[in-house]
Amino acid sequence: MAEPASLGEGKPEQAHHVLVPPASISQTTPDDGAVNDADLLLAATSISKAFAGVPALVDGRIRLKRGSVHALCGGNGAGKSTFLNILMGLHRADAGTVMVKGRVVHYASAAEALADGIAIITQELSPVLDMTVAENIYLGREPRRMGWFADKAKMEADATALFARLGFDIDARVTMRSLSVAKIQLVEIAKAISRESDILIMDEPTSAIGEKEAATLFKAIRSLQDQGVGIIYVSHRLTDIFSIADSYTVFRDGRFIEAGDLANIDRQRLISLIVGRDLRDQEARKSTSTGQSMLSVSGFARHGQFEDISLDLAKGEILGLYGLMGAGRSEFANALYGNEPKDAGTVRIEGKPVEIRSPSDALANGIAIVTEDRKETGLVLTSSVSENVVLAALDQFSKLGFVDGKKVASNVDGQIARFRIRTASRDLPVQSLSGGNQQKVVLARCVETEPKILICDEPTRGIDEGAKREVYAFLSAFAAAGNSVLMISSEIPEILANADRILVFRRGRIAGELEGAKATQEALVHLAS
Amino acid sequence: MSTELTTNAISASAARSQAVGRFLSRYGILLSFIILVVILSFAHPNFLSSGNLMNVLRQVSINGILAIGMTFVILTGGIDLSIGSVLALTGVVAGSLVTGADPYNPAIAFFAAVGVGALFGAVNGTLIARFSVPAFVVTLGMLSMARGATLLYSNGRPIPNLSPDFRWLGQGFVAGIPVPVIIFAIVFFAAWITLRYTVYGRWIYAVGGNVKSAKTSGIPTRTVIFSAYLLMGALAGLAGMILTARTTSALPQAGLGYELDAIAAVVIGGTSLTGGVGSVVYTLIGALIIGVISNGLDLMGVSSYYQQIIKGAIIVVAVLIDRSRNMNP
Numbered sequence: 001m002a003e004p005a006s007l008g009e010g011k012p013e014q015a016h017h018v019l020v021p022p023a024s025i026s027q028t029t030p031d032d033g034a035v036n037d038a039d040l041l042l043a044a045t046s047i048s049k050a051f052a053g054v055p056a057l058v059d060g061r062i063r064l065k066r067g068s069v070h071a072l073c074g075g076n077g078a079g080k081s082t083f084l085n086i087l088m089g090l091h092r093a094d095a096g097t098v099m100v101k102g103r104v105v106h107y108a109s110a111a112e113a114l115a116d117g118i119a120i121i122t123q124e125l126s127p128v129l130d131m132t133v134a135e136n137i138y139l140g141r142e143p144r145r146m147g148w149f150a151d152k153a154k155m156e157a158d159a160t161a162l163f164a165r166l167g168f169d170i171d172a173r174v175t176m177r178s179l180s181v182a183k184i185q186l187v188e189i190a191k192a193i194s195r196e197s198d199i200l201i202m203d204e205p206t207s208a209i210g211e212k213e214a215a216t217l218f219k220a221i222r223s224l225q226d227q228g229v230g231i232i233y234v235s236h237r238l239t240d241i242f243s244i245a246d247s248y249t250v251f252r253d254g255r256f257i258e259a260g261d262l263a264n265i266d267r268q269r270l271i272s273l274i275v276g277r278d279l280r281d282q283e284a285r286k287s288t289s290t291g292q293s294m295l296s297v298s299g300f301a302r303h304g305q306f307e308d309i310s311l312d313l314a315k316g317e318i319l320g321l322y323g324l325m326g327a328g329r330s331e332f333a334n335a336l337y338g339n340e341p342k343d344a345g346t347v348r349i350e351g352k353p354v355e356i357r358s359p360s361d362a363l364a365n366g367i368a369i370v371t372e373d374r375k376e377t378g379l380v381l382t383s384s385v386s387e388n389v390v391l392a393a394l395d396q397f398s399k400l401g402f403v404d405g406k407k408v409a410s411n412v413d414g415q416i417a418r419f420r421i422r423t424a425s426r427d428l429p430v431q432s433l434s435g436g437n438q439q440k441v442v443l444a445r446c447v448e449t450e451p452k453i454l455i456c457d458e459p460t461r462g463i464d465e466g467a468k469r470e471v472y473a474f475l476s477a478f479a480a481a482g483n484s485v486l487m488i489s490s491e492i493p494e495i496l497a498n499a500d501r502i503l504v505f506r507r508g509r510i511a512g513e514l515e516g517a518k519a520t521q522e523a524l525v526h527l528a529s
Numbered sequence: 530m531s532t533e534l535t536t537n538a539i540s541a542s543a544a545r546s547q548a549v550g551r552f553l554s555r556y557g558i559l560l561s562f563i564i565l566v567v568i569l570s571f572a573h574p575n576f577l578s579s580g581n582l583m584n585v586l587r588q589v590s591i592n593g594i595l596a597i598g599m600t601f602v603i604l605t606g607g608i609d610l611s612i613g614s615v616l617a618l619t620g621v622v623a624g625s626l627v628t629g630a631d632p633y634n635p636a637i638a639f640f641a642a643v644g645v646g647a648l649f650g651a652v653n654g655t656l657i658a659r660f661s662v663p664a665f666v667v668t669l670g671m672l673s674m675a676r677g678a679t680l681l682y683s684n685g686r687p688i689p690n691l692s693p694d695f696r697w698l699g700q701g702f703v704a705g706i707p708v709p710v711i712i713f714a715i716v717f718f719a720a721w722i723t724l725r726y727t728v729y730g731r732w733i734y735a736v737g738g739n740v741k742s743a744k745t746s747g748i749p750t751r752t753v754i755f756s757a758y759l760l761m762g763a764l765a766g767l768a769g770m771i772l773t774a775r776t777t778s779a780l781p782q783a784g785l786g787y788e789l790d791a792i793a794a795v796v797i798g799g800t801s802l803t804g805g806v807g808s809v810v811y812t813l814i815g816a817l818i819i820g821v822i823s824n825g826l827d828l829m830g831v832s833s834y835y836q837q838i839i840k841g842a843i844i845v846v847a848v849l850i851d852r853s854r855n856m857n858p
Contacts, residue, residue, distance in 0.1 A: 339745060360747035371745055378745070380738035382805035391735055392746035394728045401727045445746070 037102055039066045041199050041230040042087070042118075047096035049082050056082040060096065061256040062249050064199065064230040069221060071241040071262070072234045073274050074251035075492070080234055083251065084201055087232075088120050089113040100199070119197035121189050121205055127176040134159035134172040137191045162194050166220040182209035189217065193224065200224065201232045206240050207326055218244050236324055237529045238267055252276045268522060275492065275521040285476060287500040287516070289317035293351060294484040295367075295453055297336065300345030305331040306508040309345070313453070318475060318485040320499025320516065322492070323528050327505040329488045330372050333455050336486075337362045337369045349453070363392060368451035370442050372458050372488075378442045379430050386412045386426040388441050393448035415444040420470065436467025443474060454478060457488045472498050492521045504528050557850075558799055558814050565818060569825040576828060583707060587775075589820035590713035591768050593813065595787060596794035597720045598764035600812045601757040603795050604724075606737040606804025607657065607664040609758060611671035612765040613787035615649045617780070618679040619769030623695075624688035624779025632692035639698070642770035643763050649675055650762015654755035664758075672788070679781045688779040699774025709771045716764065720809045733757065737804025793840070794819055797847040818843070 040063065047060035057079040064070050074080050085091040087098060089107025098105050100116055107113045110120075127136055134155040135142075142150040143158070159172035168186050176184060189205060202221075206214045221231060221244055233245050241248070242262060249259040250273045258273055292315045300309040306328030313319050323329045335342040338356040347354050349365055356362050362369070371377040379388050389412045390397055397408050412426045419440040423433055430441055439459065446454055456475065460468040475485050475498065489495045495502055502514045504527040512527040570577045595612055602609045619642040626638045649671060656667045701708045724730040735743040736753045744750050768787075773779045798815030800807025819840065826836045 337745075358747075359745050360749065363747040369745060371741075377739075377741040380735050380742050380805065382738040382801070383734055387731060387734070391731065391743070391748075394731055398728045401729060403726055403728055403731060405726070449747075 040064070040099075041066050041101060042232075043099040044083075044087065045097055047083060047086055047093045047098070049086060049091060049094050055254055057086075058254040059256050060086070060251065060254075061259070062232065063259065064232060065247075066198070066228045066230055067225050068247055069225055069231045069233050069245045071245035071248040072232055072251070073241065073248055073270065075274055078251040078274075079254035080251055081203075082254075084120065084203065084232075084234070087113070087201065088118065114195065114197070117197045118199040118201070119192040119195045120201040120203065121192045122203050125181075125184055125188055127184050127187070129177040130175055132156075132173055132175055133170060133179070133187055136176055136187060137162070137172075137194055139191075158194075159190075162190055166190055166193065166223075167216055168220070169216075182213045185209050186213060186217065189220070193220070198228065199230050199232070201234070203234045204236070205233075206235065206237060207324070214240070236525075238270065238525065239529050241270075242267065250274055267526075271522045271525050275525075285318070285498055285500070285516070287317070288476075288480040289500050290315045290482065294349065295486075296348040296351075298346055300332060300335065301343045302331060302335050302340065303343050304508075306335075306505070309510060311503060311510070313484045313486060315482050315484055316479050317500050318479050318487055318498055320495040320502040321486060321488045321505060322490070322495050322502050322524055323505030324490065327528065328508040329505045330457050332505075333369065333457050333486065333488055334371075337367060337455060339369075363449050363451075366450070366452035367455065368392070368446035368449050368453070369455040370439075370446060370457060370459050372461070374435075374438055374442050379438060381429070381431045383430060384427045385416070385421070385423050385430050385433070385441055388430045389415050389426075389444045390448060392445050393450075396448070411448075412444075415447065419444050419474070436463035436470075439463050439467065439471065443471065447478075451483070453484050453486065455486045455488070458490065459487065460489075460491070460494060468494070492524055496521065496524070558797070558811055558818075558847075562814050562818050562821070565821055565825075569821065569828075573825065573828040576825060581824070581828070583710070585817075585820050585824045586710045586713075587707045588824065589816050590707075590709040591772050591775075592787065592790045592794060592819065593713050593816040594716050594764050594768045594771070595791035596798075596812045596816045597716055597809050598761035599788075599791040599795050600720070600798075600800055600807060600809050601724075601733060602664075602761050603792075603800055603802060604733050604737045604804055604807055605754050605757045606740070607754065607757065608668065608792070608802075609653065609664065609761050610668040610788050611649065611653060611675055612761060612768075612791060613784035613789075614672045614675035614679065615646055615762060615765040616769035616772065616784035616787055617782070618649070618675045618682065619643075619646045619766040620773040620783050621679055621683040621688055621779045621781055623770045624691055624773050625682070627692045627695035628688050628690050628779075632695065635692070635695040635698060638695055639767075639770055642773075643766040646766020646769065647759055647763040650759040650765070651755070653762065654758030657758060658751040658754040683779070683781040685781055687781070689777075691774065691777060691779070696774050696777060699771050699776070709775065712767070712771060716767070717809060717813060724809060729753075729756075734805055737806075739805070790819060793844045797844060799847075815847075 042062065042064040044060060044062050047057060048055065049057040060079060060083040062070070062072065062083075072080055072083075082091065086093045089110050089112050092106075092108070100118065105116065107116070128139065131139070134152070137159050138155050143154040145151040156172050163170050163172060168190060170179070170183055170186060170190075176187065179187065185205065186209070189202070192200060205217060209217070224231065233241065235241055245262055247259070247261050248265070248270065250257040250270070252274065253276070257276070293312060294315045294317070295313040296311075298310040301307045309328075309332050311319065321329045321333075331340065334340045335345075336347070336356070338358045338361050347356060354361075354365050356365060356367070375381060380391065386408060390408050394403065397404050397411070409426065415421070416423065416426060421433070421437050421440045421444065423437065430438060433441065443459075454475070459471050459475070463471070475487065479485050487495065487499055496516065496519055499516045501516055502519055502524065504511045504514065504524060506528055514523055514527070575581055595616070598612070599609060622645050623638040623642040626633045626641055627635060653664075653667055653671055656662045657664045698708055703711055724733065732743070732748050732753045735746065735748055736750050740750050769784070772783055776783070794815035795807070795812050796802065796815070797818055798807065798811030798813070800811060822840060822843065823836055826839065831839075
C-alpha cells in the first residue's frame with residue numbers, strides 16, 4: 001500500500017507548471033527542443049474551451065512526433081475529451097493554436113481534420129450491424145463501379161488485405177452483428193487505420209477487448225509506428241500505457257501538468273501526477289459499521305461479464321465497488337438486484353438465504369437500486385416528480401388498487417423537503433429538473449421503498465459538487481441508521497471519501513480489497529488496471 | 530448567492546411558460562372542438578338539434594369505446610391494428626347466438642363477444658409481452674387472421690333476424706339516452722378512473738414512459754403490457770356487439786378501417802405514440818371531433834370521398850400542431 005506522501009509531491013509540481021508562461025512552452029520538457037519541425041506532426045498550445053461559461057479546458061497542450069505513441073493521461077474531468085474534440089474539429093477552441101505538420105489549422109468539422117490526416121477511434125462504437133465488415137470499413141467512401149454502383153468485391157478484397165496487414169483475424173464478408181464486441185472494436189480501429197492518416201487518436205481502445213485482442217492491437221500499433229504514424233493513446237489502463245507508449249502528457253482539472261518520456265517516469269509517479277491533490281477536503285467519514293452481517297453474496301457469476309463474486313456487507317457499512325468500465329461492477333449489481341439473470345451464486349440477507357429473480361423480489365427483500373443512468377433506466381422522464389418518487393412504492397399509497405392522492409402529495413412534499421429537490425411543484429415533469437435534482441428524485445424513490453440495502457451505481461455521475469455532497473451526506477446518514485450501502489463508482493476520490501471498505505473489480509473478478517481509511521488512489525488504480 | 534437567485538428566477542419563468550404550455554396542451558384540443566361545434570351550428574341549423582346530437586353520440590360510441598382501449602395500448606408504447614377484424618368476428622359470433630327462432634339471451638351474446646375479443650387480445654398480448662414480437666407485426670397478422678376467421682365463421686354471409694332483445698343493446702333508449710351511449714359513458718368513466726386513480730393506471734404510464742425504469746421499480750412490466758391488449762380485445766368485442774345490434778344483422782365485412790379511426794382519435798387527443806403521455810379525456814374529445822366532423826359534413830351533403838380526405842388532413846394537422854408545441858421549449 002503506497003504512502004500518501006507521494007500525493008504531497010503533486011502539489012508543487014502543479015503549481016510550477018501552471019505558472020509556466022506560454023513563451024517557454026517548448027522548454028517544458030528537455031527533449032522537446034531536440035525535435036526538429038519535420039518530425040513534429042502535431043503541436044497544440046494553450047488551448048482553452050468553456051461550455052456555457054464553465055471552463056472545461058484551461059490550458060491544453062500536446063506535442064506529437066512522427067512514429068511516436070504518445071499517452072494522454074488524466075482522470076475524469078481532466079479535459080481530455082474536450083481537448084480531443086478540439087483536435088478533431090468537433091468543438092472550436094476559445095483560444096490557443098493547433099499546428100498540424102507545421103501549419104496552423106482551425107478545423108470547423110471532423111471532415112476537415114480527416115482530410116488533413118487526423119483520424120480518431122472513439123470509445124463509442126457506431127457500427128451498422130447488418131452491413132458486412134467490409135461495408136462498414138468503407139462506409140461513405142465506397143469504391144465505385146461506373147460511378148453509381150458500390151464495388152463490393154473491391155471493398156472485400158481491400159478489407160481482407162487490410163486485416164492481413166494488421167494481423168487481425170476477421171472475415172471481411174460477415175455482418176458486424178455476428179462479431180463479438182472485441183472484434184467490432186478491432187474493425188473500428190481498422191477503419192480508422194484504413195484512412196491512411198498520419199495522426200491517429202485512440203480513445204480507450206482496449207476498454208472493450210480482451211488480452212488476446214489487445215496483444216494483436218499492440219502489434220498493429222507498433223507496425224504503424226514504424227511507418228511513421230503518430231498516435232495519441234488515451235487510456236486509464238496504466239499497464240497498457242507502459243507497454244505501448246513512449247511518451248506522455250498529463251492533464252488534470254483542464255490543465256496541462258507535465259509531459260515527458262515514459263522511460264523517465266515510473267508508475268507510482270505517473271499516478272500521482274494524474275491524481276494530483278487529495279480531494280479529501282470533505283470531512284473523513286467515520287465508519288458506522290456494526291459488524292453484523294446484512295448481505296452476504298457468494299459465488300455470483302454471469303458468464304462473460306463477471307465470475308465468482310463473493311462479498312459481505314455489514315449493517316451500517318458503506319462498501320465501495322471500484323473498477324474500470326466493463327470490469328463487471330454494474331453487471332454484478334444488476335444481477336444482484338434481479339434486473340438481469342445470473343448463472344450462479346447465492347444471497348443471504350441477515351443470515352437468511354433469499355432468492356432474487358426479479359426487481360420486485362429485491363424490493364420485497366429490502367434492496368433498492370440507483371441505476372447507472374438515470375435517464376436511460378432510472379426515471380420515467382415523461383411523468384411528474386411526484387409520480388416518479390412513489391413509483392416503486394405505490395402499494396403503500398393505495399387501498400384496493402386506488403392511489404391515495406393526498407397521502408402521495410404530503411409524502412412527496414416531505415421527500416422534496418428532505419432531499420432539498422429544487423422544483424416549483426411536485427406535479428412538474430421530472431424532465432424539467434436539473435441533473436442533480438433528478439438524481440435526488442431517484443434517491444427519494446429508493447427511500448420510499450424503505451430499503452435496508454441500497455445499491456448505488458455511479459450515484460453522482462454528471463451532477464455538480466453541491467449536489468454530490470448532499471448525496472454523500474444522505475448515504476452516510478442512511479448507513480448510520482443501521483442500513484447498508486453498496487456504492488459503485490469509478491471516481492476515485494469519491495469512493496475513497498465515502499466507502500468504509502473497497503472491493504476492486506478487474507475484468508469481471510474481484511482483484512482485491514482495501515480498507516477505506518488506508519486506501520490510496522495509487523493502490524486502487526494499481527489493482528484495477 | 531446571486532447565482533442562486535438567478536437560477537430561481539429562471540426556473541420561475543420556466544415554470545410560468547410551462548404553465549402556459551400545459552394550459553394550451555390541456556385545453557387546446559377542447560378549444561378546437563368548441564370552435565368546430567360553433568362553426569357547424571352556424572353552417573347547418575339542424576346540427577344543434579337534440580336529435581342530431583344524440584345521433585352524433587351514438588355514432589361516436591363505437592369508435593369511442595375502441596379508442597379508449599387504444600389509449601391504454603398506445604400509453605404503453607404499443608399499437609393494435611387488429612381491432613377492426615376482431616370487432617367483426619365478435620359481431621358475427623354475437624349475431625349467431627341471437628338469430629333464428631330460438632335466440633339465446635342477449636347476456637350470453639354479450640359475454641361471448643367480449644370473451645372472444647379478450648381471447649384475441651390475450652393472444653396479441655402474449656406474443657408482444659412474453660415473446661417480444663413487435664406489436665405492429667403481431668396485430669397486423671391478427672388483422673388478417675381475425676378477418677379470415679370472421680368470413681369462415683359466417684360463410685361470408687350476413688347473419689340476419691337478430692332478436693329484438695339483442696337489438697335493444699344497439700337501438701334502445703334508457704331515459705331518452707341511446708343504450709350505446711350509456712355503455713360508452715360507463716366504459717369512459719371506468720377507464721378515466723382507472724388511469725387517473727389506480728395503481729394499475731400509474732403502471733400503464735410508467736411502462737410506456739420508461740419500461741426499464743418501471744421494471745427496476747418492481748412493476749410487472751410484461752403483465753401490464755399484456756393486460757393492455759387484453760383490455761383492448763375485450764373492448765373490441767363490446768364494440769362489435771353494439772355495432773351488430775345497431776345494424777340489425779351481423780356483417781362479416783364490418784369494421785374495415787376502424788382501427789385507423791380509433792388510432793386517429795387517440796392521436797388527435799394528443800396522446801404520444803411513443804407512450805407514457807396522454808389521457809382518455811383527450812381521446813374522448815378526439816373521438817368527438819372525428820364524429821362531429823363527419824356528421825357536420827354529412828349534414829352539409831359533402832360527399833364521403835371528400836370526407837375521407839378532410840378527416841385524414843385533420844389527423845395530420847393535429848399531430849403537426851402537437852409536434853410544434855412540444856418542440857418549442
